[in-house]
Amino acid sequence: SEMDRPDLPARGVLGASAPRKEDHRLLRGDGAFTDDVQPARAAQMAVARCPYPHARIVSIDTSRAERLPGVLHILTGADIRETTGPLTVLRPVPGAPELPYRALADGVATHEGQPVVSVVATSRHIAEDALDLLDIEYEPLPHVVDTMEALGPGAPVLQPAVLDSNLLAAQTDRRGDPEARLREADVVVGARFRINRVTALPMEPRAVVAQWRPGARMLTVHASTQVPHLVRKQLAETLGLDESEIRTVAGDVGGGFGLKLGVFPEDVLACVHAMALRLPVKWVEDRGEHFRGSTHARESVHDYTIGADAEGRIVAMMDRYVTDLGGWNSPFGSAQLSSVVFNGPYKVHDGLVERRVALTNKTPIGAYRGYGQPEVNFAYERLMDMLARELGADPVELRARNMVTQAELPWENPAGAVYDSGDYERCLRMAAEAVGWSRHRDAPRTLREDGRIVGIGFSSFVERTGYASSRFLARRGSRFGAHESVTLRANRSGGVDAYTGVSSMGQSSETAFAQVISHVTGIAYDAVRVHGGDTAASPLNTGAFASRTMIAASGALKAAGEEFAAKTRRIAAYALGCAPEEVRIEGREARADGRTVPLAEVFTRALTGQGIPPEEEPGLECTAHFEPMDAAYSFGTAAAVVSVDPVTGEFDVERFVLAHDGGTLVNPAVVEGQIRGALAQGFGAALGEELRYDPGTGQLVNGSMMDYFVPTAADVPPVELLHTEVPSPVTPFGVRGVGEAGTIPPAAAVANAVCDALSAWGVELFTLPITPESIWRAMRAATGQ
Ligand code: SMO
Numbered sequence: 096s097e098m099d100r101p102d103l104p105a106r107g108v109l110g111a112s113a114p115r116k117e118d119h120r121l122l123r124g125d126g127a128f129t130d131d132v133q134p135a136r137a138a139q140m141a142v143a144r145c146p147y148p149h150a151r152i153v154s155i156d157t158s159r160a161e162r163l164p165g166v167l168h169i170l171t172g173a174d175i176r177e178t179t180g181p182l183t184v185l186r187p188v189p190g191a192p193e194l195p196y197r198a199l200a201d202g203v204a205t206h207e208g209q210p211v212v213s214v215v216a217t218s219r220h221i222a223e224d225a226l227d228l229l230d231i232e233y234e235p236l237p238h239v240v241d242t243m244e245a246l247g248p249g250a251p252v253l254q255p256a257v258l259d260s261n262l263l264a265a266q267t268d269r270r271g272d273p274e275a276r277l278r279e280a281d282v283v284v285g286a287r288f289r290i291n292r293v294t295a296l297p298m299e300p301r302a303v304v305a306q307w308r309p310g311a312r313m314l315t316v317h318a319s320t321q322v323p324h325l326v327r328k329q330l331a332e333t334l335g336l337d338e339s340e341i342r343t344v345a346g347d348v349g350g351g352f353g354l355k356l357g358v359f360p361e362d363v364l365a366c367v368h369a370m371a372l373r374l375p376v377k378w379v380e381d382r383g384e385h386f387r388g389s390t391h392a393r394e395s396v397h398d399y400t401i402g403a404d405a406e407g408r409i410v411a412m413m414d415r416y417v418t419d420l421g422g423w424n425s426p427f428g429s430a431q432l433s434s435v436v437f438n439g440p441y442k443v444h445d446g447l448v449e450r451r452v453a454l455t456n457k458t459p460i461g462a463y464r465g466y467g468q469p470e471v472n473f474a475y476e477r478l479m480d481m482l483a484r485e486l487g488a489d490p491v492e493l494r495a496r497n498m499v500t501q502a503e504l505p506w507e508n509p510a511g512a513v514y515d516s517g518d519y520e521r522c523l524r525m526a527a528e529a530v531g532w533s534r535h536r537d538a539p540r541t542l543r544e545d546g547r548i549v550g551i552g553f554s555s556f557v558e559r560t561g562y563a564s565s566r567f568l569a570r571r572g573s574r575f576g577a578h579e580s581v582t583l584r585a586n587r588s589g590g591v592d593a594y595t596g597v598s599s600m601g602q603s604s605e606t607a608f609a610q611v612i613s614h615v616t617g618i619a620y621d622a623v624r625v626h627g628g629d630t631a632a633s634p635l636n637t638g639a640f641a642s643r644t645m646i647a648a649s650g651a652l653k654a655a656g657e658e659f660a661a662k663t664r665r666i667a668a669y670a671l672g673c674a675p676e677e678v679r680i681e682g683r684e685a686r687a688d689g690r691t692v693p694l695a696e697v698f699t700r701a702l703t704g705q706g707i708p709p710e711e712e713p714g715l716e717c718t719a720h721f722e723p724m725d726a727a728y729s730f731g732t733a734a735a736v737v738s739v740d741p742v743t744g745e746f747d748v749e750r751f752v753l754a755h756d757g758g759t760l761v762n763p764a765v766v767e768g769q770i771r772g773a774l775a776q777g778f779g780a781a782l783g784e785e786l787r788y789d790p791g792t793g794q795l796v797n798g799s800m801m802d803y804f805v806p807t808a809a810d811v812p813p814v815e816l817l818h819t820e821v822p823s824p825v826t827p828f829g830v831r832g833v834g835e836a837g838t839i840p841p842a843a844a845v846a847n848a849v850c851d852a853l854s855a856w857g858v859e860l861f862t863l864p865i866t867p868e869s870i871w872r873a874m875r876a877a878t879g880q
Pocket of ligand 1: 321356639641
């Protein structure tokens with residue numbers, strides 16, 4: 096019944112767990128990351144960063160640094176103001192005024208770690224030594240690091256030239272009259288939920304190598320990025336160059352996770368230095384810089400309320416939240432998907448979501464895998480359990496009663512998101528069954544022999560993947576579209592080279608794209624090679640984020656593949672002396688009626704123009720662009736089994752089951768890897784990650800791998816994955832995105848399990864991360880101690 100669409104593929108190469116094409120080079124240490132780009136005579140850049148959360152730059156004296164042998168070039172904010180424009184923002188916060196941001200602080204720095212001076216020298220260590228010789232006089236200004244205080248009276252205003260408070264923007268989506276429904280509701284639950292500030296922490300930090308050939312007017316920029324074509328555009332705008340004068344290349348990218356979603360100050364600085372010096376300039380971020388100078392994520396405060404009638408039917412959902420943007424308007428900040436899916440999988444007519452965006456003197460917030468969805472899931476799923484307790488209802492049945500049903504889809508939520516298709520309840524039932532919920536439900540929550548109490552918690556979610564059409568984006572003020580593209584080019588070995596702007600960052604696009612091309616054309620999977628991430632060798636595209644790559648690219652792969660196969664058949668038919676309709680492409684051959692011609696011969700004919708039909712043009716190269724008609728919504732339910740020591744708050748996640756639907760699976764092994772990887776990041780944020788600022792000094796106090804919790808294999812609980820495969824009607828082949836789902840449910844499922852175990856005390860958790868200490872404190876609060 097899942098496969099009831101005739102246009103869906105039977106499981107062949109599309110749907111197989113094909114071995115990853117990327118693994119050969121990566122497992123042999125043969126990956127080519129930005130740091131592997133080693134041009135002769137490359138100069139190295141180091142960056143002096145503001146040590147204060149908020150400071151006026153009174154003066155900069157670079158003379159001592161300039162005299163250090165080996166120092167080649169130094170830039171300050173004044174130089175940058177003359178030579179570049181502000182960094183352009185890819186996706187401005189809707190409704191927000193522009194906050195011009197330069198690659199180096201222009202008079203005032205608004206966060207610790209903001210670049211102030213950049214130095215290029217013959218080696219990185221000389222460049223770093225030169226930083227110590229810079230005489231920069233700062234006048235520290237009053238700072239604010241707490242999100243709610245930043246919006247309160249008396250807070251220092253970060254952008255006084257543009258704003259009279261730290262409220263950058265406020266937006267409300269509403270449908271119906273949720274306030275009236277709440278007044279009439281039989282039960283209302285609500286709380287303030289605090290989401291921790293975390294960071295994506297890719298294994299490879301950011302990196303850039305810029306090379307300028309003035310005679311050719313060509314700037315070649317190798318960068319570790321998810322969006323080479325967008326970085327090219329942003330660099331052109333900021334540097335005042337023509338786009339044709341820039342080539343951006345992303346080689347292997349050692350994790351992006353949303354963090355590498357646009358141009359950063361250091362990219363611009365490396366280019367400015369390279370153009371001034373006429374030498375290649377390289378910068379590779381170190382981990383300390385990464386913690387302060389890249390982007391953070393997630394930090395937000397949700398005041399969430401749900402009202403229901405006595406039967407447990409939800410009558411209103413309201414989320415008023417503040418998202419903390421940090422010190423400037425980063426290219427991709429502000430957790431906008433919290434608004435889009437604020438009601439999760441639950442059917443509600445009357446709803447409201449209000450988003451306020453606050454500036455604080457902290458590292459800017461950027462995108463991070465999940466992009467707003469883990470945050471809001473924690474709030475609404477905690478409240479679903481609290482609602483169940485208020486009503487004396489089974490939390491599984493309460494969820495099932497309120498989920499949008501398969502028959503009701505497509506369905507538009509109060510924020511205007513159109514959920515496309517799915518069977519939400521089925522995933523919920525699968526997860527509940529897998530953890531033995533019906534037995535556990537009625538069992539007393541008593542001490543086990545080891546002094547622990549076992550609890551089970553659930554989290555159901557709907558996840559937006561891909562992100563809608565360019566028309567929708569234009570309404571929201573986005574500066575880019577929604578399309579993907581590919582060029583397929585025949586080679587004389589009898590294979591296909593595919594060129595895409597998508598860079599390879601762990602999402603297996605080379606593997607999955609080759610599967611789709613092979614499926615559409617009939618050409619052997621092994622004969623398809625995917626080249627990604629080079630703006631000079633790929634048609635214009637959007638990039639790899641928002642779980643969107645397969646959703647958008649599959650349409651381009653399909654269209655280009657069909658055109659490519661049709662011409663292949665016409666030339667093969669000419670060679671075989673038959674009609675094109677009689678030709679089948681199989682592996683590395685074209686066949687008709689028992690006779691075969693190797694594709695190497697067909698493609699050689701095409702590329703030489705010798706031995707092709709007279710009306711046929713030589714060459715065999717097809718480019719297609721595709722824009723999906725809307726986002727697809729993945730969904731699922733996680734169930735956590737947790738044991739808690741009620742005295743100390745120590746706990747273990749003993750089992751974690753995720754029943755998930757990613758639509759048609761192009762490569763199940765890749766999907767499983769994507770989900771497990773995202774779950775690890777979800778557990779990190781749920782169980783320990785938290786970037787902490789000292790309110791007195793405004794300093795990040797745990798900005799190192801020694802101090803910041805990152806889950807290791809030993810910290811990630813055992814995970815059991817279950818899949819359903821409901822095809823999406825809005826995407827080619829019925830695919831949904833799968834890259835981010837795992838980040839969404841861990842926090843809510845684990846918190847709900849802990850609260851289930853400790854329900855006799857009425858313990859409720861409202862804050863992330865969940866730690867033995869936070870549980871112990873919640874126990875004390877609940878028992879009035
Ligand atoms: S947070 Mo993702 O790379 O859209």
